[in-house]
Amino acid sequence: MAQTIFDSFIGQHTSPSTLMKRILQTAYTLDLPIALWRMPKEEDQHLIIDLSGTPTTIDGELEKLDAGFILAPFYAEGEEQLYLHADLHFNINQKALTEGNRSFVIGSEEHRMKEVFLQKLEENLKSEDKNEDVPYHVGSESIHSLSKEQHLALVEKGISKIKEGEFNKVVLSRSKQTALPASFNVIQMFEKLCSSYKNAFVSFTSIPEIGTWIGATPETLLSVDAQQIFRTMSLAGTQARNGLNDMSRAMWSQKEIEEQAMVSRYIINCFKKIRVREYEERGPKTVPAGNLLHLCSYFAVDTDEINFPELGSVMLKLLHPTSAICGMPLKPSREFILKEEGYDRSFYAGFLGPINMEQHTHIFVNLRCAQLLAKKAILYAGGGITADSIPEKEFQETEIKMDTMLKIIES
Numbered sequence: 001m002a003q004t005i006f007d008s009f010i011g012q013h014t015s016p017s018t019l020m021k022r023i024l025q026t027a028y029t030l031d032l033p034i035a036l037w038r039m040p041k042e043e044d045q046h047l048i049i050d051l052s053g054t055p056t057t058i059d060g061e062l063e064k065l066d067a068g069f070i071l072a073p074f075y076a077e078g079e080e081q082l083y084l085h086a087d088l089h090f091n092i093n094q095k096a097l098t099e100g101n102r103s104f105v106i107g108s109e110e111h112r113m114k115e116v117f118l119q120k121l122e123e124n125l126k127s128e129d130k131n132e133d134v135p136y137h138v139g140s141e142s143i144h145s146l147s148k149e150q151h152l153a154l155v156e157k158g159i160s161k162i163k164e165g166e167f168n169k170v171v172l173s174r175s176k177q178t179a180l181p182a183s184f185n186v187i188q189m190f191e192k193l194c195s196s197y198k199n200a201f202v203s204f205t206s207i208p209e210i211g212t213w214i215g216a217t218p219e220t221l222l223s224v225d226a227q228q229i230f231r232t233m234s235l236a237g238t239q240a241r242n243g244l245n246d247m248s249r250a251m252w253s254q255k256e257i258e259e260q261a262m263v264s265r266y267i268i269n270c271f272k273k274i275r276v277r278e279y280e281e282r283g284p285k286t287v288p289a290g291n292l293l294h295l296c297s298y299f300a301v302d303t304d305e306i307n308f309p310e311l312g313s314v315m316l317k318l319l320h321p322t323s324a325i326c327g328m329p330l331k332p333s334r335e336f337i338l339k340e341e342g343y344d345r346s347f348y349a350g351f352l353g354p355i356n357m358e359q360h361t362h363i364f365v366n367l368r369c370a371q372l373l374a375k376k377a378i379l380y381a382g383g384g385i386t387a388d389s390i391p392e393k394e395f396q397e398t399e400i401k402m403d404t405m406l407k408i409i410e411s
């Protein structure tokens with residue numbers, strides 16, 4: 001992997017946001033897919049470009065992949081997980097560029113694209129920074145927003161099915177459209193998300209023909225670090241966060257305690273299926289996520305110690321969709337969602353994140369997110385329904401979850 005600190009290329013006074021803007025504009029003009037993200041509790045903003053112009057479809061075999069970024073929908077049959085290769089990896093804050101290790105034959109389309117991209121970026125960086133728009137790829141609309149009444153009826157139906165014994169928990173969601181203000185700027189939105197949600201994984205992915213998603217999620221689906229430690233979490237139970245210091249005093253009702261315990265049980269069942277007993281479990285504890293509080297338990301396994309290097313891939317197949325975003329048991333709750341929710345979740349409640357980047361894989365559940373269209377955004381949120389759910393409260397929960405994005409878009 002070659003690392004270029006391209007000082008010669010970027011004027012010393014180029015700010016990180018100007019650099020980000022020029023890269024995004026250049027990638028858009030050349031019809032290239034990008035992923036941009038900031039890890040929880042970190043400062044660095046990473047931006048990758050796949051020079052082939054189209055994502056590769058994969059089936060969750062993580063360990064064999066080159067460095068890149070995964071994006072998968074909630075419901076995927078077969079190879080519908082999208083993968084962007086990190087052919088070019090910019091660390092925006094450090095103004096550093098690392099080239100990926102896919103070697104392109106001289107004369108190939110990708111090889112030519114690299115030359116064209118870098119040349120165009122250099123030209124664009126020299127041009128005066130006016131207040132131009134930052135373009136992004138617009139995908140097809142599959143809008144079908146449920147009214148409040150429809151969502152309440154859906155939740156009622158879910159509760160009845162639970163009482164009839166079809167499943168114990170189902171996570172029901174809705175989408176809502178909001179107009180983008182005339183002054184909307186996607187880089188400003190990304191930066192506001194980074195500064196407002198320090199504990200979240202903030203991401204922006206824009207792919208030709210697929211579209212653009214932005215979000216700030218609190219939930220890890222799984223991670224494997226450089227020391228080969230596998231981690232996952234069970235995150236569920238929601239309440240509004242009032243003030244900054246109320247975490248230790250947060251009270252949880254039986255409904256939320258049970259709802260989160262079901263997610264932990266789901267994870268433990270996945271470990272059981274593959275006979276992994278050597279997991280460490282901590283929690284549950286109250287954790288903040290922007291304007292909300294959740295309950296969270298943490299699980300960790302040393303994959304070296306149990307000689308299970310492919311645990312990440314195996315668990316990805318078993319975990320998704322967890323009962324934090326689908327239900328328990330999985331099959332009947334998923335069938336209920338697909339049949340009754342009345343809209344396509346698309347990438348909402350799917351998963352996304354960097355794979356094998358600097359020896360680290362970190363996949364998050366795509367929550368607190370929005371799909372960006374030309375003049376509007378579609379926001380998504382859901383909540384876990386159990387026998388003790390109160391429909392009006394569940395509706396309000398989706399509203400406050402959507403506020404994570406809404407406040408930033410409107411500000």
Ligand SMILES: C=C(O[C@@H]1C=C(C(=O)O)C=C[C@H]1O)C(=O)O
Pocket residue numbers: 171173219235236237238294324325367368380381382383384385401
């Ligand atoms: C489904 C969402 O969030 C999930 C559901 C939660 C709940 O039901 O309390 C809490 C955290 C997430 O695991 C969402 O944000 O849309």
